[in-house]
Amino acid sequence: MSSTFSGISTALSSLRAQRQGLDVSGQNIANVNTEGYSRQRTEMSSVEGVSNVPTIWAKQDPVGTGVNVGDVTRIRDELLEARVRTEHGNNAYHSGQSQIYDSVQAVFKEPSDTGLQERLSSFWSDWQDLSNQPGDGAVRTKVMQQGGAVATGLNQAHTQLSTIYSSSHAGAAAQVKDINTAAAEIASLNKGIMQAKVGGLPANELADRRDALVLKLADLAGATATVRDTGAVDVSLFGSTLVSGTASRALALNGAETLSEQGANPPSLTFTDNGQPAIVTSGELGSSMDSLNTVLPKYAKSLDDVAAKLAATVNGIHQNGFDRNGDAGEPFYTGTDAKSITMSITDPDKVAASGSANGRLDGSNADALGDVATSGTGPDVTYRQLVADLGVTAKSATLKAETQSTITADLDSNHQSTSGVSLDEEMSNLLQYQRAYEAAAKLMSTIDQTLNTLINNTGR
């Protein structure tokens, strides 16, 4: 038989438990819009009257003695979170690639009435005009100006690619800094969480903050995470440890800051502690590294090919001809890449329009240059190949980014549906706890009245 007053303690444990339930609901409601917050729940269990270890002389109560408040736990799905991290890394990578291709496409501005193709077409057309009027100084000047415009177009495109390269490099440096800060912070949060766990204290909010940082690392560099029994989380980058318990490592970005030095000194990542190379192929940083080492050098090289082809074609034909004074033609362009190509002749009379040293008003060489427009091997073709390649690759990058963003959003939504706070749910929880509290209070007053009957009114 239980103690006379045990009912009061049962009611008290309930009052405490329901109060705690209300508090947790309050915390959930307060953080309904907090990024990275996982909803929490009070784990309650009934207190049994009978011990599960039968002992002689032990007191056995047929009725339990109230409710026990256990841990306040975060509601989350480890597997889902691992997937969310992976897809976040992929999403950041693809959207970064889509952005870089957009910037490269802006450099080439095709198809348009102002792009390099149009300048080239005008250039060839001007040669034909010169062929029609080889003696006209104005037409000669026009050919030279248009030739200069083509060279400037190539120079500008190269400069713009260089600018994109430099800003991508600066972006990568900032991302490395962010990664290092986040890794250090995760390590220190790990420490706090481990200590709390040892002391049996709740560390839900710390864990939420840490998990948000791990997700940030996934966004930045496609990092993966493993939870340890101590409560700490280990973070690794494609097999290399970045955070292990309370220790974190740092990355460093090395290599050329300018496009022209990229070939000799390609950007790379290393760990600062042992100088070993770090591989990052996902996340924002993965995308930046790909842009720096693959995308931008590739199109810069293609642009150089166009410039080299232009210089070789025009110079080759130009040097076959004869200028206004009957002298053999000089090279029209100097420089063989997009950065350095410039007009090398400055005197309109030096334009070699004539096909023979004697026929000074002959226009056959200018005509031959004009014919490059329809040649199947001219610089126009090289340039069109560049734009075709860019178009196809950029389109595929955009499509990948769109698909990936849908996948990521779906997973985010799944994650929300597991760990997110639902206000309706919290409202109904509030009602439940409130009613339970009222009922426990009622229980207490009922027992009080019973005892009042027993103590004050019995035997009068």
Add this chain to the structure above:
Amino acid sequence: MVIRVTERSLSMNAMRGLQANQGRLSKTEEQLTSGKLISKPSDSPTGTMTAMLLRSDMRTQEQYARNAADGKNWLNTIDSTLGATHDNGLRVRDLMLQGMSAGAGGSDTARAGIASEIDQIRDAMIGLANTKYIDRPIFGGTTEGPAAYDTDGNYLGDSGAVTRTIAEGTKLRVDAGGEEVFGTGDNQVFKVLADISDHMKNDPSKLSDDLDRLDTALTTIRTAQASVGARSNRVDSMQQTANDRHLELQTQLTEIEDIDLPKTITDMTLQQTAYQAALGATAKVIQPSLMDFLR
């Protein structure tokens, strides 16, 4: 398992939907304001390629048409000059027949007069042979000098040809070399005329030979004129072809690059409606909560 829907996931989804709607609207708006379907290569890689080729082709055809127009002017100038030259030649022939005839017309005095008129005509013909088109003597080949013949009728030009590219791989000669038209050596028309004038005054017996020489020279001029006429026709038809081709390319380019206005506007209206519907739905779904019903 029933998916748990939270306020945040509701609003996240709503935002995603609205963003997608707005993205489509902004793309359509961009197309409408620029009038272009393709604004960057990735919009349509194949379309971009075709558009670039068409543009470059259009420029080439434009240039061919311009070359042809220039060539036609050359040929027309040559044609009318040759016509006038030939007329002058016929006038000389008439005068010769007059001088060779018996009677008053064939008297010494009359022949002296005829000789002086022939000299005049010769000067006029040399003048015609020096006709210029845009500052270049049309019978002088590629010479830089201002004239094809000096006042004595000696050729100053060279044997270079003036050609125009009027279609891909088609280069047409648009001048007529002085030596081909007016002959060389003793058969050169100015030399023949000088001889006629001389013989008219001093040795009428040689005039009948001279008449044959003159006829030969006039035949050469006629032949040249026929050739010029034929080439002019060819240039005409090629110019027409280039213009037609340009128009055709322009149409193709428009089809690839430009928006279909009614379709785009309809699309935009549809998208606007969809966007408004999404906004309305979002407002309705997100607003109510359990709190509205708990008292």
